[in-house]
Amino acid sequence: MSRIPQINPESATGQAKALLDAVKSKLGLVPNMTRAMANSPAVLDGYLALSGALSKGHLSAKLREQIALTVGEVNGCDYCLAAHSTIGKMVGLTAEQIMDSRRGTAVDPKTEALVKFARRVVSERGRVSDLDLTDARVAGLDDAALAEVVANVALNIFTNYFNHVAETDIDFPKVEPLVDHHEVCASIPGCDETRSTAL
Numbered sequence: 001m002s003r004i005p006q007i008n009p010e011s012a013t014g015q016a017k018a019l020l021d022a023v024k025s026k027l028g029l030v031p032n033m034t035r036a037m038a039n040s041p042a043v044l045d046g047y048l049a050l051s052g053a054l055s056k057g058h059l060s061a062k063l064r065e066q067i068a069l070t071v072g073e074v075n076g077c078d079y080c081l082a083a084h085s086t087i088g089k090m091v092g093l094t095a096e097q098i099m100d101s102r103r104g105t106a107v108d109p110k111t112e113a114l115v116k117f118a119r120r121v122v123s124e125r126g127r128v129s130d131l132d133l134t135d136a137r138v139a140g141l142d143d144a145a146l147a148e149v150v151a152n153v154a155l156n157i158f159t160n161y162f163n164h165v166a167e168t169d170i171d172f173p174k175v176e177p178l179v180d181h182h183e184v185c186a187s188i189p190g191c192d193e194t195r196s197t198a199l
Contacts, residue, residue, distance in 0.1 A: 001169065002032065004039060016041045019041055032079075033163060051155060066101040067149060069085065069088060069098060071157060073101075085098050104119040113140070114141060117135075126150070
């Protein structure tokens with residue numbers, strides 16, 4: 001049960017109602033995370049404003065979802081992983097691309113550089129090395145893309161942390177945790193240590 005109440009859009013009033021109505025008109029539903037954020041319309045408005053601004057940037061919806069999945073996995077946000085796995089499918093990601101994003105990899109070299117850079121931003125708390133930037137640029141990411149990766153990471157850290165604090169009720173299909181294949185592989189004869197898989 002959520003530790004921050006989830007506002008029912010039907011009983012909401014004022015700015016909270018207007019914002020929740022806007023979410024419903026855009027998505028066709030009102031996710032529990034936005035219902036919890038509606039306790040402070042300023043929080044929900046800020047989230048929607050940054051998300052909306054980034055949707056007008058250079059990174060496609062698919063790439064933004066891949067970043068969200070990478071960040072959600074690093075931060076262990078079950079709500080965000082469920083939501084972005086569902087939204088990822090809606091914007092055209094395959095099941096394999098969703099799993100790869102959670103692992104911080106991709107088949108396409110430029111996309112792989114993008115998700116690896118996003119993962120480094122999270123794991124290094126923004127203090128990436130010159131080599132991290134060089135690797136990203138060599139792979140074809142320009143300064144606009146790098147800036148938008150950082151902004152999308154920040155947006156997703158916000159939602160990850162919000163959902164950790166709120167313990168938001170998951171209202172998307174839950175995803176299985178990733179298995180750290182490397183931890184169990186040593187005890188299995190013939191195991192391929194380069195693989196990773198979900199349960």
